[in-house]
Amino acid sequence: MAEFITFFFGAAVILAGAIGVVVARNAVHSALFLIQTLLGVAVIFVVQEAHFLAAVQIVVYAGAIVILFLFVIMLLGVDKAEDLGVEPIAGQKPLAVVLGASLLATAITFVLVATDGATGVGSGDPERQLDSGITDIERIGRVLFTEYAVAFQLTAALLTIGVIGAVVLTRSRSTADQLDDLEPASMDLPSLAPEGANDEHHVDTVEEDAS
Amino acid sequence: MILAELALTPPYYLVLSALMFAIGATGLLIRRNPLVMFMCVELMLNGVNISFVAFGADLNDVGGQISVFFVLVVAAVEVVVGLALVVAINRRRADATADDVSLLRG
Numbered sequence: 001m002a003e004f005i006t007f008f009f010g011a012a013v014i015l016a017g018a019i020g021v022v023v024a025r026n027a028v029h030s031a032l033f034l035i036q037t038l039l040g041v042a043v044i045f046v047v048q049e050a051h052f053l054a055a056v057q058i059v060v061y062a063g064a065i066v067i068l069f070l071f072v073i074m075l076l077g078v079d080k081a082e083d084l085g086v087e088p089i090a091g092q093k094p095l096a097v098v099l100g101a102s103l104l105a106t107a108i109t110f111v112l113v114a115t116d117g118a119t120g121v122g123s124g125d126p127e128r129q130l131d132s133g134i135t136d137i138e139r140i141g142r143v144l145f146t147e148y149a150v151a152f153q154l155t156a157a158l159l160t161i162g163v164i165g166a167v168v169l170t171r172s173r174s175t176a177d178q179l180d181d182l183e184p185a186s187m188d189l190p191s192l193a194p195e196g197a198n199d200e201h202h203v204d205t206v207e208e209d210a211s
Numbered sequence: 212m213i214l215a216e217l218a219l220t221p222p223y224y225l226v227l228s229a230l231m232f233a234i235g236a237t238g239l240l241i242r243r244n245p246l247v248m249f250m251c252v253e254l255m256l257n258g259v260n261i262s263f264v265a266f267g268a269d270l271n272d273v274g275g276q277i278s279v280f281f282v283l284v285v286a287a288v289e290v291v292v293g294l295a296l297v298v299a300i301n302r303r304r305a306d307a308t309a310d311d312v313s314l315l316r317g
Contacts (some may be wrong), residue, residue: 069290
């Protein structure tokens with residue numbers, strides 16, 4: 001019963017947030033709605049007793065990915081409202097909604113027709129079974145570093161490639177060009193001395209007027 | 212009390228997952244801001260994650276949770292590279308929407 005209430009609460013939070021991401025005009029609002037959705041997904045993970053994933057969900061998604069989104073939004077200054085009424089392709093929006101609805105209908109039909117549940121069988125290995133008595137994090141750790149060790153190493157390579165790619169993509173101009181850009185900026189510095197002298201002179205005249 | 216006899220079977224999670232995926236896909240098609248489009252991709256990935264965990268719980272196997280772990284890593288890399296692309300495009304032309312960069316050449 002408590003599970004049920006938690007599930008429906010989490011589902012409501014998720015769906016409200018997901019719709020918010022799509023319809024919010026401001027990109028910052030979309031990012032905040034995305035955080036709401038991701039927290040709801042973490043709640044759903046807890047209901048399914050995947051506690052480690054719930055923690056990772058909050059740390060990695062809400063803590064890192066959405067912050068990255070917000071950082072880029074603020075960096076680019078694109079935090080202004082988008083006009084959702086503009087349609088470069090005629091009839092794009094109704095078509096998109098129809099496609100999304102048919103996708104949803106297909107998926108739900110599959111779910112409701114397949115009442116037997118998952119057709120595969122779980123591995124007989126007790127290390128992989130969810131009710132084997134060891135903690136969630138220990139089970140995932142053992143399986144991840146034995147059976148999936150190669151895949152885990154590959155994710156390390158993927159992360160490295162991703163970081164290098166991001167650096168290469170954002171480093172758009174050479175250092176020489178940047179130095180050229182700096183030259184005019186240094187020449188635009190206001191010369192302080194004459195202005196200061198003018199100010200003093202101005203103050204003097206005011207005092208003279210007062211006396 | 213009839214509610215006490217109800218159990219949370221996989222279809223509950225799968226319907227929620229399908230809803231999330233469909234909302235994300237619709238948003239991806241509707242929105243033109245590349246950043247929001249990336250957020251919609253995150254929605255779709257999370258929807259699939261829910262069904263991974265539900266199937267894993269149904270089969271009493273940790274494989275579903277391992278899959279979610281890998282999806283998380285790939286999603287993180289995807290966001291990093293995608294946002295780097297958005298920053299690089301925005302340097303050339305501010306206010307670029309996804310429709311303005313239909314060609315790879317600048």
